[in-house]
Amino acid sequence: MAWFKRTDKGIKTSTEEKKDAPDGLWYKTPNGNIIHTRELKNNSYVCPDDDYHVKIGSKEYFEILFDNNKFEELDIKMKSGDPLKFVDSKPYTSRIEQTIKKTELNDAVRAAVGKVNNFDLVIACMDFNFIGGSMGSVVGEKIARAIEYSLKHKIPFLMISKSGGARMMEAGFSLMQMAxxxxxxxxxxxxxxxxISLLTDPTTGGVTASYAMLGDFNIAEPGxxxxxxxPRVIRETIGKDLPKGFQSSEFVLEHGFxxxxxxxxxxxxxLTTLLKLLNN
Structure with a gap:
């Protein structure tokens, strides 16, 4: 019966001395599986129990892809202006400044050049945390300059898309980036x-309607x-229920896109295998 009684050797830590686990130590997937964040990072931010791909940004993708995480970032200091003097609940300039401070990013895309398994590659990667990965003038300009770098140095280009679409605060200036x-x-x-165009979760709006779907190879992450x-807009427009899994990468693959x-x-x-084939 000693198992059911506290003895002198039991835990005697006072309530005041007890410590909570640090925030961010564990990650819980939508399916309820729990994984230590260190293990998650070592597994390319994919939960091994259910293969759930955690949403990540340019920092993590660069760590995964570039050899020894070594790269040269392009056009680092470029930031959005306010060509339309847009004001909603607060001025657009204030939102940009607050988002830069919060995310430590200058806009919703970063571009860099480095080696991937000893192959030279230019990568432009979008960050959803920066105003929903929306495509504004800076996003379009940085991608255009990254492509120009690829042209000048004859290096393959990889675009990693993750976006809610065009940035409404820049209206027509944003839509011009598609062209x-x-x-x-x-x-x-x-x-x-x-x-090579890599579509991740989510890739929508004007980004899908332009550079995300124009790759020599269009590839995507699961789910x-x-x-x-x-989906809600489409359902209301056509007045019909949508197929199961509609707009998932698996559904898009099945329909040839x-x-x-x-x-x-x-x-x-x-990617290395693909680059070898294209190089030959």
Whole structure:
């Protein structure tokens, strides 16, 4: 019966001395599986129990892809202006400043050049934490300049998309980025330099309608939301229920809009294989 009684050797820590576990030490997936954040990072931010791909940003993708996390970042200091003097609940400039301070990012995309398993590669990667990964003038300009760098140095280009679409605070200036980036990609195609587009969760709106779907190879992560308008808008427009799994990367692949789906843990090696094939 000693098992049911506290003895002198039992835990005697007072309530005041007890400590809570630090925030962010564990991650819980939507399916309820719990994993230590260190193990999650070592597993390319994929939960091994259910293969759930945690949403990550440019910092994590660069760590996963670039050899020894070494790269040269391009156009680091570029920040958004306020061409329309947009004011909603607060001025656009204030929101930009607060988001920069909160995320430690200058805008919703970062571009860098480095080696991936000893292959030179230019990567532009979007960050959803910066105003929903929305596409404004700076996003379009940084992607265009990254493509120009690929053209000049004859290096393949990888675009990692993660976005809610066009940035409404820049209106027409935002929509112009669709044409600008598409025109730059046409030059890349003309020069015979490979362009790989990786669509992650979510990739929607004007981003899907432009550079995200223009790759020589369009690939995606498992379970990513990919589409133009949201499911609710489409359902209300056509007045019908949508198929199960509508706009998931698996559904998009089945209907011919993707070349293949790739597990993030295999991303670096699969990209290397693809680059070898394209190089030959």
């Amino acid at each position: 600008k980036t598409s025109a730059k990609l046409a030059l890349l195609d003309k020069a015979g330099i490979p362009y 990513a939301l990919i589409g133009f308008a949201g 993707l070349d293949f789906i790739i597990d993030r843990r295999q991303l670096k090696n699969r």
